[in-house]
Amino acid sequence: MKAIAATRIFDELPPMDAVLARKVTVLGSTGSIGVNTLDVISHVRKLHGADAMPVTALTAGDNVKTLIAQALEIRPQLAVIGNEELFGELQAGLAGTGIEVAAGRRAVIDAAARDSDFVMVAIMGAAAIEPALAAIRRGVVVALANKECVVAAGAVFHDAITKSGAQVLPVDSEHNAIFQVLGSGDASEADLVTITASGGPFREWSLERMRQATVEEAVAHPNWAMGRKISLDSATLMNKGLELIEAHFLFALPPEKLAVVVHPQSIVHCLVSYEDGTTMAHLSAPDMRTPIAHALGWPRRIPSPSRRLDLAALGSLVFQPPAHDRFPALNLAINSMRSGGMAPTVLNAANEIAVQAFLDRRIGFLDIPRVVAAALDEDVGSNGLAGDLESVLGTDARARVLAEEICQRVGL
Numbered sequence: 464m465k466a467i468a469a470t471r472i473f474d475e476l477p478p479m480d481a482v483l484a485r486k487v488t489v490l491g492s493t494g495s496i497g498v499n500t501l502d503v504i505s506h507v508r509k510l511h512g513a514d515a516m517p518v519t520a521l522t523a524g525d526n527v528k529t530l531i532a533q534a535l536e537i538r539p540q541l542a543v544i545g546n547e548e549l550f551g552e553l554q555a556g557l558a559g560t561g562i563e564v565a566a567g568r569r570a571v572i573d574a575a576a577r578d579s580d581f582v583m584v585a586i587m588g589a590a591a592i593e594p595a596l597a598a599i600r601r602g603v604v605v606a607l608a609n610k611e612c613v614v615a616a617g618a619v620f621h622d623a624i625t626k627s628g629a630q631v632l633p634v635d636s637e638h639n640a641i642f643q644v645l646g647s648g649d650a651s652e653a654d655l656v657t658i659t660a661s662g663g664p665f666r667e668w669s670l671e672r673m674r675q676a677t678v679e680e681a682v683a684h685p686n687w688a689m690g691r692k693i694s695l696d697s698a699t700l701m702n703k704g705l706e707l708i709e710a711h712f713l714f715a716l717p718p719e720k721l722a723v724v725v726h727p728q729s730i731v732h733c734l735v736s737y738e739d740g741t742t743m744a745h746l747s748a749p750d751m752r753t754p755i756a757h758a759l760g761w762p763r764r765i766p767s768p769s770r771r772l773d774l775a776a777l778g779s780l781v782f783q784p785p786a787h788d789r790f791p792a793l794n795l796a797i798n799s800m801r802s803g804g805m806a807p808t809v810l811n812a813a814n815e816i817a818v819q820a821f822l823d824r825r826i827g828f829l830d831i832p833r834v835v836a837a838a839l840d841e842d843v844g845s846n847g848l849a850g851d852l853e854s855v856l857g858t859d860a861r862a863r864v865l866a867e868e869i870c871q872r873v874g875l
Contacts, residue, residue, distance in 0.1 A: 466650065466715040467613065467621055468642055469604075469630035469761075482763050483507070483515040485604075490575055490594050491585035492533055493526035495690050496608040496634065499752045500583050501537055503759060506768040516759070519579035522571045522594075524586070525549065531556035538562070541577065543570045572597045581759065583634070584608060587692055588815050589615050589859055596620070596852070602627040606758040608634035610702075610709040611815070615808045616855045617712035632758045633713055637706055639754035640732035640745035641714060650714050657734040658706055659726035660785060661686050663698040666727065670789055676828040678821065686729040686749045695818050699831055700785060704796020705814075708807050711800055718801050723793065725783040730772065748772045792832040795839065805858045806839065812862035813838035813869075820870040830873045838866045 487504065491497045508515045518539040523530040527549040534542040534557055541563045544553045550566035557564055565573070575582060575597040582598035583606045584591050591609040596616075598605045600623055607613065613620055624631060633639050637658040645653070664683050665673050682694040689697070696702035703723045710721055724734075729749040736742040747753045748770040756767030787794055792814070799806040817834035820826045826834065 465621065465625075466713060467617065467624055467631050468638075468713040469632055476762055479763055482760055482765065483511050485516060485580040485759075486519045486578070487516050487759070488520045488574065488577065488579040488582045488598070489518065489585060490520075490522050490571065490582065490591070490598075491524070491587065491609075492521040493523040493529040494585055494587060495688060496585035496751060496755070497521075497523075497583070498529075500585065500755050500759070501533060503752050503756050503765075503767055504537070507759075507765055510766055520574040520577055522574050522586075524590075527552050527556070534562055535560065541565065541574055543574045545571050568593075576601060580604065581606065583755075583758070584612070587611075587690060589811060592616050592619075592852070592855070596623055599623045599629040599631070600627050602629050604630045604632065604761070606632045606634050606755075608755075610635055610638075610705045611811050613712050614705050614708045615811045615859060616852065617708075617807070619852050619855055621712070631713075632761055633709075634751075634754050634758050635706060635709065636729075636732045636747075636749075636751065636754050638710060638713055639757055640747075641710060641735065643757070644733060644735045644743050644745050645714065650716065652737050652739075653716070653720060653735050654738050655720055655722055655734075655736040656710060656714070656716055657722045657724050657736070658703065658710065659729070659731055659733065659782075660700060660703040660723055661697065661729045662725045662727055662783075662785075663700065665698055665789075666725065668789075670829070673789070674827060674829050678824060681821070681828055685727070687751070691822060692815075692818055695821065695831075696814070698828070699792040700790035701792035701796060701814055701832070701835075703785070704793045704799075705811065708796060708800045708810075718797070721800075723785050725785050727781055727783075728777060730774075730777065730780060731782075746772060746774075790832075792835065795832060795835055799839065805855070808855055808858045809839055809862040810835060812859045813866035816863050816866035817870060820867075826870055826873050830870075834866055834869045834873060837869045838862055841865055 520541040521539045522543040524545040543565045547566045575594040581604045584595045585608045592612040681698045684694045734744045750769040752769035799810040813835040817831040
């Protein structure tokens with residue numbers, strides 16, 4: 464297996480003017496990653512002029528009011544709302560601006576395929592698969608802030624990257640950290656790559672207390688300001704499991720070379736231990752604008768408004784092993800990574816359904832990994848090969864139907 468993430472070998476770095484002239488598309492601009500991406504671009508424009516990093520397209524799912532406000536400020540060529548019922552509101556909000564508008568799933572995919580130099584994929588969940596592939600097939604720089612699409616369709620992404628020559632940059636704080644640290648050595652020379660987990664809001668909770676956890680408690684992440692889905696995945700530790708699978712595909716690392724450690728401060732984002740006994744760590748304040756700025760400027764570095772790190776103020780850093788018994792979602796992900804094939808596709812689809820069921824208050828917090836485990840035990844194609852998009856999407860759809868049926872039984 465070859466890595467999905469971009470290579471970092473350059474005969475000569477591009478001039479900063481070329482980096483600032485890149486045309487940028489942001490898929491999922493109204494979510495936390497999209498908002499932070501536009502914040503970094505606005506910061507760059509304050510320093511380098513209003514023409515820096517021109518924006519080709521912005522897309523959103525349902526948050527049409529925020530999309531309109533973003534478009535009025537950023538002035539993209541195109542604004543797309545995924546929910547077709549909101550097209551009229553988008554059209555009215557941008558009337559007379561000269562900004563092109565469109566709506567629907569196909570329009571989001573078309574936006575990803577439109578001419579630009581850099582595409583930020585910040586759409587949540589498996590819905591990002593087709594837009595991300597549309598961008599990759601153009602052979603441009605694609606920044607992935609979505610782990611689910613690689614988890615569900617890693618082999619498909621690898622094939623598309625091989626054919627197009629696209630450069631894929633990880634934006635998840637942990638994977639962006641691995642990407643930077645591995646620049647000091649070849650991935651094959653690493654003995655172990657360890658990603659860190661904050662432990663989420665329930666790090667010290669008993670199983671009995673977690674059984675009674677509310678939605679509000681589960682999405683209250685102690686360190687990061689994130690969307691509800693990823694915050695909930697952090698509470699179950701499924702997020703770390705998905706990140707292990709993502710790292711497996713991004714960096715062509717075998718499962719035995721990947722590990723998780725709980726680090727409540729979220730200052731160290733990864734540790735890479737090399738075969739000569741050296742361990743290198745990546746540190747930064749818990750602020751997603753830092754990895755976003757790294758991706759936007761790659762292979763150069765651009766200014767970012769992100770928080771700066773003050774180790775003296777922190778005083779100490781704590782590391783603990785994860786509690787596998789209280790957070791079975793992590794084990795489910797690890798086993799799916801080892802099984803390979805469509806198992807990660809089923810894992811991801813079932814988790815998305817179970818998470819939404821909990822957010823809708825139809826199942827309990829501890830039911831989430833139960834639903835995922837039950838879906839993995841069923842025969843919905845998890846033993847097949849994830850070699851083509853049609854197979855992946857078919858398995859994903861079947862797993863979602865099954866997971867919904869399981870949720871209905873669990874919720875009775």
